Amino acid sequence: MAASIKEVAQRAGVSLGTVSNVLNRPDIVSPQTRKRVQEAIEELGFVRNDSARQLRAGRSRTVAIVVLDVSNPFFTDVVRGAETVVEGAGGMVVVCNSGGDASREHRHLDVLEEQRVQGLLVTPVSDGRQPRLDRMVKRGIPVVLVDRGAGLADQCSVAVDDVLGGRLAAEHLAERGHRAIAFVGGPLTLRQVADRRAGAEAALAERGLPPPLVVETPMLSVSTGRTAADEIVALPATRRPTAIFCANDLVALGALQALTAHGLRVPDDIALVGYDDIEFAAGAAVPLSSVRQPREQLGRTAAQLLLEESTDPETHEHRHVVFQPDLAVRQSSERKRR
Amino acid sequence: MAASIKEVAQRAGVSLGTVSNVLNRPDIVSPQTRKRVQEAIEELGFVRNDSARQLRAGRSRTVAIVVLDVSNPFFTDVVRGAETVVEGAGGMVVVCNSGGDASREHRHLDVLEEQRVQGLLVTPVSDGRQPRLDRMVKRGIPVVLVDRGAGLADQCSVAVDDVLGGRLAAEHLAERGHRAIAFVGGPLTLRQVADRRAGAEAALAERGLPPPLVVETPMLSVSTGRTAADEIVALPATRRPTAIFCANDLVALGALQALTAHGLRVPDDIALVGYDDIEFAAGAAVPLSSVRQPREQLGRTAAQLLLEESTDPETHEHRHVVFQPDLAVRQSSERKRR
DNA sequence: CTCGCTGGATGAAACGTTTCAGGCGGAGGA
DNA sequence: TCCTCCGCCTGAAACGTTTCATCCAGCGAG
Structure with a gap:
């Protein structure tokens, strides 16, 4: 069934080592021999056995x-x-x-x-x-x-650098005039999430702004983002943030959906920044600002x-x-x- | 470096075949021998070489x-x-x-x-x-x-069954009272796309409805969906369909975005059905109806x-x-x- | 004419498993 | 006491490569 080097050698009338040479160092084999061997390989449909090769x-x-x-x-x-x-x-x-x-x-x-x-x-x-x-x-x-x-x-x-990423997002929102900013994502123990949050907090602190309202989610997905946004919408107007920085685009897309469902406009009522810049971020109903990673x-x-x-x-x-x-x-x- | 069965055998004071038996048919080896071998394996950090095994x-x-x-x-x-x-x-x-x-x-x-x-x-x-x-x-x-x-x-x-899928989508839209329906997707030569279109056309024909307006896209992506929807929006009101069936959710999401951007409401002005039911379909700004595949x-x-x-x-x-x-x-x- | 080289081919060893025919000692039956 | 059987273990062959020492024929130099 699966022809081996030996059969190729037999058919080409050469030794086994020669076939191996044709396969691995064709240049040290004379042209006519090489040709004969290659024909034999072709005719038998020989395919190298990688296990044997690796073993060696x-x-x-x-x-x-x-x-x-x-x-x-x-x-x-x-x-x-x-x-x-x-x-x-x-x-x-x-x-x-x-x-x-x-x-x-x-x-x-x-x-x-x-x-x-x-x-x-x-x-x-x-x-x-x-x-x-x-x-x-x-x-x-x-x-x-x-x-x-x-x-x-x-x-x-x-x-x-996730700290820098968080910083970029928060700085951007601060520059746009937002003072009450929420951070949504979780679990907060995930290094990525923790770093992004830390970066955002640092940036806000440097500007003398209050630390973000942190809404922790059990994981980073569309549905947890939706739930978290529901919570935020339910807040009394005085405590409600004007911008949300999400740890991940999936969360942000969920949040976007929930906000829209509650009749809030993005970005006019609440601005939104995500993370990862996945393809669907630019393609969302409201194109999503997002921290881009290479x-x-x-x-x-x-x-x-x-x-x-x-x-x-x-x-x-x-x-x-x-x-x-x-x-x-x-x-x-x-x-x-x- | 990488210990072999032979070294394990040596250390355990048994033959090579016995080690192999411990690995593959532990039940035919006496408990005390088995234990000795397993200890040797442990001590040497032996890991089976899969190449050799496969070769055999x-x-x-x-x-x-x-x-x-x-x-x-x-x-x-x-x-x-x-x-x-x-x-x-x-x-x-x-x-x-x-x-x-x-x-x-x-x-x-x-x-x-x-x-x-x-x-x-x-x-x-x-x-x-x-x-x-x-x-x-x-x-x-x-x-x-x-x-x-x-x-x-x-x-x-x-x-x-993509023909059935196309049929389901078209029937649903027809039942909702739509008479002018567009099909967006491509290339039309792709079997999946062709079948979905054929199913939709058949369903409409059976109901005595006119065939769909077909807008071909060069591939199935968010951006091509956006472009196709732009085309549809540009049609004179008399020829503009009231519903769009997209060959794929990516296309549908693109279309959704373009329609919204033009101030058209989904589903009130134009209804939309996608295909694949990817996670982002349910999570879109307007949750997307979609043909679900197992x-x-x-x-x-x-x-x-x-x-x-x-x-x-x-x-x-x-x-x-x-x-x-x-x-x-x-x-x-x-x-x-x- | 012989010696040493060289390009090209050869054959065997080795890689680490699995498998299988045997071997060995002890227990049970005749 | 001898034979058989059984449980457990052994040793060698085989899998298909790659590599390396070896060999051979031809050839140019001395």
Whole structure:
């Protein structure tokens, strides 16, 4: 069924080693032999067996990326960026989805370790030191953390400065004249959420403005955003903020919907800023201002660091790359002329 | 570095075969031996080498799914469904993204074939017979087509009845009293688009209503939807439809945005129905009526067919499963009481 | 004419598993 | 007492590559 190198060799009337040479170093084989072998390969429909190759090589050419949520546009873009780089270098990316579940993540890592992947891009479910990952690092499998705890000495990481992102959003709203601002998102223990909030609070404090009203959500989704906005609408007019900064665009879209449903106009009654700048942000009924992250570049850089460490583990020095977000200003935060 | 079975055997003072037995058939090993071996495994941090295992077995436990677009919520849900089933059976899913590009698809298939994957779930870039896939089928690698050309004798397929979906949408709008209906989507050559349009036309014809005004878009995205709606708005009032059926929710969301921007109210001035029922449909500023497809189940069923064929190729009979869509009616098509 | 080289091909070892035919010692039956 | 069977373990073969030491024929230089 699946022809092997041996059969190809037989058919071409050469030795097994020669076929291997045609496959891997065609230049050291004489043209006529090469041609005969290639014909044999063609006729038999020979396809290299990657398991055998890897077994011999001790290592695969596959890079794995383990993401928290495949259906989050943020991660799909990171994946795309990583793919660009890895495929450019002749490798392949496999995408694994932990779905935020530690045990699924664990099982994925087990399998990937058995497969002796070339390296690992991962946004771990939980922050902090990961004995599981440490073990892989010790084994010599390069690991790059994506959008997670920087500063670890023995692995690279890439991230976006979420404190700055929060700051940008809050500064923008303050400049537009808003004084009562709400922050919506959660859980507040998530590093991303905490950082964005901290950035916003710092920016407001510097301007002598009161700290934001914080409405915590159990997760970052459209429906939790809707609920949170309902709460805000229910506040007495004196305490109601004139602007909302959401930790994520999904939350912001939910909020937008709830506000509209209550007859409030965005941005006239309440301004709105989201985070991530997903495709649907610009396409929302009221185009959403949003903090933009270089998602694809995050993936590209992570993959580059990985390949670098992988090809040259001796001289490689671990790095922690931090990108800067910027703000896409759209209608949802542009107060109409009065 | 990477301990092998041999070293484990040495340390535990048993033979190599015994270690293998502990790994694969622990019940036939005496408890005390088993314990000794397991301790050795622990101490050495031994991890099975999957390449060697596969090489021996001739086949991997990995199922690949090749999708047209990882960032389309439709496909991420299909992937999730497939994962459920495959992981339940102890396998693993790798996701490959062709991005609609035939050459990338080709390269992915090459690599997957070299890796001797257990099977393949694929939505090929182009419809019709695929010599590339035929070759894999001949090799004994089961292939299940997802949402593509059914009726092929030598492979299974799963799909959703798009003609019915189009029919549901059109019937719903007709029942709500709409007589002038537009169909927006494209390219019209895409099977899905063509089928949805055909279903809608049939339903209208049966009711003696005029065929829909067809506005073709170059692709299915938010921005093309916006452009198409602009065109419709520009029509003279006499020719302007009172309802739009969009081939896809992205298009519908774009249309919704453009209509709102022109001061038209949805659904009062123009009703809107989308397709796919992605998460953002229910969360849109005007919650979008949409034809719902059982996306996760599509993935689950595809994976089941694959595993079935894989475990029992002799008695397996190829099947073509077609699911029925249904309509989620929301505000965008509910004419307000008059 | 012989020696040393060189381009090109060969054959065997090694990678880490799984599997399978055997081997061995002890217990039970004749 | 001897034979058989059984439970447990062993050792070697096989999977399909890659790699490396070796070999061979031809050829130019001395």
